[in-house]
Amino acid sequence: MSRYFETARKFLCIGRNYAAHIKELNNQVPSEPFFFLKPLSSILPPNSNSPFLVPKGVIVHHEVELAFVLNKTLKDLPDSFDHQQALDSIAGYALAIDMTARNVQDEAKKKGLPWSIGKGFDTFLPLSNFIPREKIPDPYNVTLKLLVNNQLRQDDQTNLMIFPIHKILSHMSRIMTLEKGDVILTGTPKGVGQIKPNDFVEAYLEVDNQVLEKIEFNSVEKPGPYNYIH
Numbered sequence: 001m002s003r004y005f006e007t008a009r010k011f012l013c014i015g016r017n018y019a020a021h022i023k024e025l026n027n028q029v030p031s032e033p034f035f036f037l038k039p040l041s042s043i044l045p046p047n048s049n050s051p052f053l054v055p056k057g058v059i060v061h062h063e064v065e066l067a068f069v070l071n072k073t074l075k076d077l078p079d080s081f082d083h084q085q086a087l088d089s090i091a092g093y094a095l096a097i098d099m100t101a102r103n104v105q106d107e108a109k110k111k112g113l114p115w116s117i118g119k120g121f122d123t124f125l126p127l128s129n130f131i132p133r134e135k136i137p138d139p140y141n142v143t144l145k146l147l148v149n150n151q152l153r154q155d156d157q158t159n160l161m162i163f164p165i166h167k168i169l170s171h172m173s174r175i176m177t178l179e180k181g182d183v184i185l186t187g188t189p190k191g192v193g194q195i196k197p198n199d200f201v202e203a204y205l206e207v208d209n210q211v212l213e214k215i216e217f218n219s220v221e222k223p224g225p226y227n228y229i230h
Contacts, residue, residue: 001092001130004069005045008183011038011125012172013065013098017162017187021063024190033163033171038098038119044126044217051220052099052201053123057228059103060195063188064146064154064203066139067096068165069130074178077170086166093136095128095205095213096185097146099195107230122222128205128213135212139165143206144189148199156189163187197221 015034016027044052054060071091098119105118136142139158146154163171168186172178195201196219203215 001069001132004092004094004130004181005043005127005183007181008040008069009179010182011040011042011185012036012178012182013038013119013185014163014168014187018156018160018189019162020156020160020190021188021192024192029162033168035172036116036119038125041122042120042125044123046127046129046215050123050217052126052195052217053121053222054195054197054219055101055121055222055226055228058101058121061100061102061192062146062148062153062195062201063098063100063192064144065096065098065185065188066142066144066158066205067094067127067183067185068092068139069094070178070180070182070184073180074169074173077173079170081166081170083164083166086164086169087133087139089169090133090139090165092133093131093139093205094183095144095203095215096183097126097201097203097215098185098188099124099126101228103230104228126203126215126217128215131205131212136207141207145204145206146191147202148193148195150200153193154189154191156191158186160189161186195219
């Protein structure tokens, strides 16, 4: 599973799954899991030594998250689908950062337009190496941290999730078939903030104070003609 991100058919991201993050963005608490997709082209692979690209005119926010990889196909799961069945459906985990073009997303929301563009720029999905399932026996006992230029921005535990993994899978599977190898991001805790060109970003996934995986990269301005002007 070392190249898990190359075989994934979909990257599905849960939004608004931590109460404090919902509050900091002045959003409404959802009554059921809310999710969106990120394209495969947005991946920033682990250990690639490639920079994160900040598009011109874009306010980019970091959102550190626990991701998991499915080991089976799931469709139309019943209400009885439970915690243990969910864990049995997971091949392993990864640390992920869901980058968001916040001003692009906000403007699309105001106009009632889709906001895939705000999530889908190149490099907007930095990923860690694969973490075998046995290294994370309890996905609700994980600490997520993110630092920008050595300043701690995000630091919380996954036990603060509003919707547990079995509820996430049950809801998603009734909308679209979840395929073996799909990667699902479970939401971000509070502390999201801006990343600018020349920033150095570090993210860590810890269990019982032990770092299992990390992501590190430098940020640069995205080359090319794109320039968001509003």
